[in-house]
Amino acid sequence: SFLFRLFPLREHGMNWRARPLTCQEIQAFRKSKEVMDRFIRAYKLMLGFYGISLVNEETGELERAENWHERFENLNRFSHNNLRITRILKCLGEMGYEDYQVHLVKFFLRETLVKETLPNVKRSALDYFLFTVRSKEKRRDLVHYAWQHFKPQSSFVWGPCDKLQKYR
Numbered sequence: 194s195f196l197f198r199l200f201p202l203r204e205h206g207m208n209w210r211a212r213p214l215t216c217q218e219i220q221a222f223r224k225s226k227e228v229m230d231r232f233i234r235a236y237k238l239m240l241g242f243y244g245i246s247l248v249n250e251e252t253g254e255l256e257r258a259e260n261w262h263e264r265f266e267n268l269n270r271f272s273h274n275n276l277r278i279t280r281i282l283k284c285l286g287e288m289g290y291e292d293y294q295v296h297l298v299k300f301f302l303r304e305t306l307v308k309e310t311l312p313n314v315k316r317s318a319l320d321y322f323l324f325t326v327r328s329k330e331k332r333r334d335l336v337h338y339a340w341q342h343f344k345p346q347s348s349f350v351w352g353p354c355d356k357l358q359k360y361r
Contacts, residue, residue, distance in 0.1 A: 199235040200284035219287055232288055239281060243268060245300060253293035255300045265310055275317035282325035295331045298322045302335065306342035319351050333360070 201214045222228045237247050240255070244264025248254050258264070268274050278301075285294045301322055305315040319339060326332040336352040337360045343349045349357070 199232075199239070200281050202280065202283055202287060204283075214287070223289055229288070236281070236285070236290075236293070239277075243274070243278070245297075253290065253296040255296050265304075268311055269313040272313065272317075275314060275321070278314075279317065279321045279325060282322055286325060286327045291327050291331070294326050295328070295335065298326055298335055299338065302339050302342070306339060306344075323351065337361075 201218075203214050203216070203219070222232070233250065240247055241258060241260075242264065244258050244261035244267075245255050246258040248256050278297075282294050282297060285291070285297070298318070301311065301314060301318040304311045305318050311318075323332065323335055323339065326335060333352075337357055340346065340349050340352060340354070340357045346354070
C-alpha cells in the first residue's frame with residue numbers, strides 16, 4: 194500500500210503481503226540523505242493532509258495548517274486515519290526522528306485534551322500515539338501532560354495517578 198512504502202516498519206501492518214523492514218534496511222535508509230529527504234517530504238505531505246504544518250525541520254515543531262478546520266473534520270469522521278498516524282509515529286522512531294514523535298503526540302494531546310477539537314482521536318492519542326514514543330523520559334513527560342489535562346483526572350488510566358501527582 195501507499196502508506197507502507199512511505200512509512201515502512203519492522204512489523205506487519207494491515208497489508209500482510211507487504212514485507213516488514215529489516216534492521217539493515219533501516220540503517221541503510223538512515224545513512225542515505227536522499228532517502229531521508231524523501232521521508233521528510235512524505236511526512237510533510239501527510240501532515241498537510243491532516244491539517245498540520247511542520248514549522249521547524251530541526252526540532253519537529255508543529256502547528257495547525259491554514260486548512261486545519263476542514264482537515265480536522267476528516268480526522269474526526271474517519272477513524273482509519275488513527276491507524277495511519279500510529280504507523281507514521283512508529284516509523285518516525287525507526288528513522289531516528291524521536292523528537293518529531295514527541296511533537297506529533299503532544300500536538301494530538303493538545304488538540305484532543307486541551308482544545309477539544311479532535312474528540313474522536315482522543316482514545317487513539319492516549320491508547321496508541323503516546324506509547325509509540327521511544328524515549329522513556331519523554332514518554333513519561335507526555336503521560337504527565339495528558340494526565341494534567343484529562344477530565345476527570347480520577348478516570349485517567351494511562352499512568353499511576355499517585356506517581357503522576359509527584360512527578361517532577
